Amino acid sequence: DIQMTQSPSSLSASVGDRVTITCRASHSISTYLNWYQQKPGKAPKLLIYAASSLQSGVPSRFSGSGSGTDFTLTISSLQPEDFATYYCQQSYGNTLTFGGGTKVEIK
């Protein structure tokens, strides 16, 4: 199976900060990498697909980049509604796997 490692596991940031979350795959996955946001008590929501494509309706402050084994999710200017947990997910292999998650908290 392809393992996905996210870092950091948590971070504290202020409104307006630029936030970067990284995700590393144990094997090359081309650009088969997606990002989800999950708020407490809610289902995950797709933010970015195919490493860098913004899902319809998602604010443009969210962006994704990377290919191969190293990927990043960037929030250009953190907003109050962005405090949540973020997960990466690879869809390259027959066994899909998620990263462990990054919890973004208010500083």
Place this chain on the structure above:
Amino acid sequence: EVQLVQSGAEVKKPGESLKISCKGSGYSFTNYWIGWVRQMPGKGLEWMGIIYPGDSDTRYSPSFQGQVTISADKSISTAYLQWSSLKASDTAMYYCARSRAAAGNWFDPWGQGTLVTVSS
């Protein structure tokens, strides 16, 4: 509007069986895959498996193979996740989600989740 609506919360005893459901609407149910994802209390997301309702082609994560059964009834646009003998460790939130393919794609949208509690 594309929607996945899951069945309600369940409280079961160890050893009991259970089948939870996920009903799709607003799209052609037989043309998309439905995946299932587990989230144990306070933990991350784990992919369990995926089914193509059009022909019932089903793939399982090795971690869940033999532990659960995924099925679908395309006549009522509903996918299912079932257990024959629940364990306390099956206590979790379970989500279904739609995908265009078994691999190389993404999950959108997601159902609201079904909380399964297994306790004696």
